[in-house]
Amino acid sequence: MDMVITGKVLVYDDNIDTDIICPGRFLELNESKDIANVAMSGIDSNFPEKAKTHSIIIAGKNFGCGSSRDHAVRALKYSGLKAVIAQSFGRIFYRNALNLGLLVIISKDARNIFNDGESGKIDLTKGKITNMDKIITVDSDVISEEEFKVYEQGGMIQIYKQN
Amino acid sequence: MSDIKGKAIVLNMNNVSTDQIFPGQYVNLTDPNEIAEHVLEGADKSFKNRIKTGDILVAGNNFGCGSSREQAVITLKEAGFAAVIANSVGRIWYRNAINLGLPVLICEGFVNQVEEGDEIEVNLKEGIAKNSSKGTIAKGNAISDFVLNIFANGGIKPMMKSKILSK
């Protein structure tokens, strides 16, 4: 995995819950591509299309609150997203993201410097997030070495596999 | 009403029910195009691909038996069938076909004289089905003037409408 990630961003508000990310009626789906097709359908039915050109979500606080459904993480990961940056995350969502290898980064300020469609850069080791269009940089939590290893291997699932 | 001509699509099975023509899981659909997507899915998942607009469905005994769902007619009509010929057909389905203006000829045994793709001609008034490719003719039930009139008007809806408007 790269230490620096770049891509166009999609910006969302606080409390984007799992019913927004993957509504309950779709939980019978099993295939990753089917789940990805309904990603964010609670708020934006064009998301799967947008995800082809945008690779970073920037959100407010409590992103992924709600259910334990890891369909929510799968939906985002398999729609091609590289990372989600939020002011805070729902606990189970965060855990599921780590398990499945969807990069999740906590930043208090990133939400304030981006608009939809702008280009972002994430420097994982330095804990910096930059709006490349406006050239503004803010801090993020630094990913611990331990967590970075987890991501690098594709999530906890790969580590479980090796054990 | 003039003769109807088209290529045969053969479904030589008996008791093809409305659940096969249009499965229950879709009965909440109301958009005709969406309804057409699932035509005869219960009999053959890929049936839709066999149909071209203007084709004639040739079926066996008791075609359309079962429930009263009108989509079992709409799906055939919207999928492109110009007419249905069968040995016999379910009563409610038949009624719905008349009401929606899908011509139906009841013609015992015709299905055994037809292969997929044969050129078919139907004369509803005389109750005659002709297989032009094989040069065979079969006599079925002649359609009454009452029903012919409904077919000629494209179903009962336009008739009711003009009746209400004329009041």
Added chain:
Amino acid sequence: MHALEKILASHAEKDVVTTGEIIKAKVDLAEVNDLYLQTIYSFYEMGGKKVWDKNKICFVFDHYAPAPTIKTAQIHKEMREFVQKNNLTHHFDINTGVCHQVMHEAGLVYPGMILVATDSHTTTHGAFGAFGTGVGATDMATIMISGELWFRVPEIVEIEINGKLRPGVMAKDVILYILGKLGADACVYKAIEFCGTYIEDLDVAERMVICNMAVEMGAKTAYMVPNQKILDYIKTRTNKEFEIYDTDEDFVFAENFVFDINNLTPQIAVPHSVDNVVSIDQLPEVRIDQAFIGACTGGRLEDIQAAAEILRGQKINPRTRLVIIPASNEVLLNAIKFGFIEDLIKAGATLSTPGCGPCLGAHQGVIAEGENCVTASNRNFPGRMGSTGGSIYLASPATTAASALMGKLTDPRTFLKGENI
């Protein structure tokens, strides 16, 4: 003339009607169920503004009760709006039950009437001496506008059923047996009168089972001469006056069939056709994944009682689901009162809300590919209850209960405790 012809004639303001004639008849009650939002669309499409009579149209929400999807919720919403806009007197919402049960419970069904519904099993009401028939949305919209409908006067077939059933054998076995003998297309476009010593003394619920499945032979309608039990039942439900029409002595039926049921055994319609019927003892072992007791065919109090009597104090097979859906809230309340529901739930049944349940694969027990389901409902067409790769076996409620107990198709007579089931 036959009583059915007299009903048609009186509603067409004619003295005489003859077979094959097309007439226009007034409809006494038109029922729309929740599969038929299209009816409202067609109503407006044809220029309808107000319904012809707000007391004679009844809406019943039974197939999707409570709504399993957004789309079906939307259907209910639009239909409710229509009901409210037209101020319809009779609206049975999701808290009532199956149309063919709630209508007669509410006193809307009586001898000599014409009842048209957007449901093929409207033949059920022949049990009450009514002319009941199913139509599609366009016909229904026509009635809602005009109160009338065109009918072709049908040929009438007589099916005489004589004898007395043995314990453990039910009306469902009788009609399955007849279906097996005559075939699924025996009576297409025709009407059936059921008569004979078996029918004459038959209870309300059992009469309804026989008439209900007349449509599986293709029939336009079914008829039974109302007996005292029917008249007593109607009296508890409505004060409405009605006329019972007699069939003329010289009437000639298009066909006659006679059946003796004295030695009848439990019957099963095996996949995938309603007329593919065999006696239960002729079948090899069939594993059962789901058993269903309910719907307009097998969800009445008598059916639930039959199941409770077999399952009381027992546990169903751990690898079999038993879904029970009473035909109406009244049936449910009575079944609670008599302790049947307690018996069934303790035995492991899943007791869901009154309605049509999984009968047509809408919800509440859809079956997967490769699963076998035995059911007291009425159709075993491929895909009827879900996957086209599932197999549906039609049977009586008693057979269904016994099969749930053993996890395989089972003759209920094995579990008979008393003289009567």
Added chain:
Amino acid sequence: MHAIEKIFAQKANVERVKAGDRVWADVDLTVNVDLYRTVLAEFENLGGTKIKYPERVAFTFSINAPAPTIQSASNEKDMREFAYKHGIHLFDINTGVVQQVLMEAGLVWPGTISIATDSHATILGALGAVGMGVGAVDLAASMIKGNIWFRVPEIIKINIDGELQPGVMAKDVILKVLGELKQDVAIYKAIEYTGSAVRNMSLSSRMVLCNMAVELGAKTSYIQPDEKVIDFLGSRVTRTYEIPTTDPDFKYAEEYSLDVNQLVPQVACPHNVDNVCDLDDVPKKPVNQCLIGTCTGGRLEDLAIAAEILKGRKINAKTRLIVIPASKEIYLKAMELGYLRDLIEAGATVTNPGCGPCLGAHMGVLAPGEVCVTASNRNFSGRMGSPQAELYLASPATVAATAIEGILTNPRGYLKSQQRS
């Protein structure tokens, strides 16, 4: 150490743990719900062939129960076959909501760690157990190894003192807490509830507090077990267990307190659980659907108060009331006590135990533009069907009173008893 830390330490087989530690801890109960067919795929993906402790693993089918679609039927079929093959506990469609049936079955006791593909596993804190929601990967890993990694959480104390007014329920308390502290107050943390109001609450009421701890973001929750817990576990748990206690010198990460003496009924307005107001301050609009049920509001005391309010009354003609007991045990008890009869007679639609429409799977999905007042736990946009529907969270008493009037209604005037609930 806190009782929760002691539980983690014991299960991780270490002397001490503190907040922020990562530990591998043994899992006493690993629970998968029917939405997670993906667990089977992950099990395979992780190279799983055997389950380490089959007696510690349970599958529960309560969401798509009975199956509403072919896909869900097929998912359940695969999961059943897996359960049979591996000899794990299977709570099939005839049992009820996940954690409720596990608690009733005696699979949870003080001092245990449970994980579930169910975020409301926090409810187990009411029994002095650690319950946490996880995804499919963790679940599959735990099935294979019997342990997974945990981050030991910081612990927040919420002290609730005072006596509730009649008609004010635990649901109102937790909604008030949500409104005050907001839905992200406890992310990654655990919550302990203390105080006189909590001590005086029934065990079922405490379950409501712990259930909705997850709506505050919490990893898990805890209430120090007392006689009420021991009574409940009574004959259900036959093994001996130790009740962990918190050391007097333990320092909470944060402490909050709430006095509930003057608390009035609360409502969480669309579309956030922390968008909470006093009921009387919420603008009154017509309510299309009311729901009493689920893991939050479907226990016996919830049905009891609803029956008390609705007995002898009728629900509003334009409002539906869906009632879903949380488990088979609760259904049977509510039937025995006459609650179900009272509710059905008032016009309720009572379905089989399970999750019902809470997450939009079936049994009462909402159409665009509809308004629902519900005793369940989440009012997120699209949670119960259409994203254009509005969900208001309230107590079962408020929901029952609302069903009568067809607009949000304070239950106070409808209670016959003036006992404090």
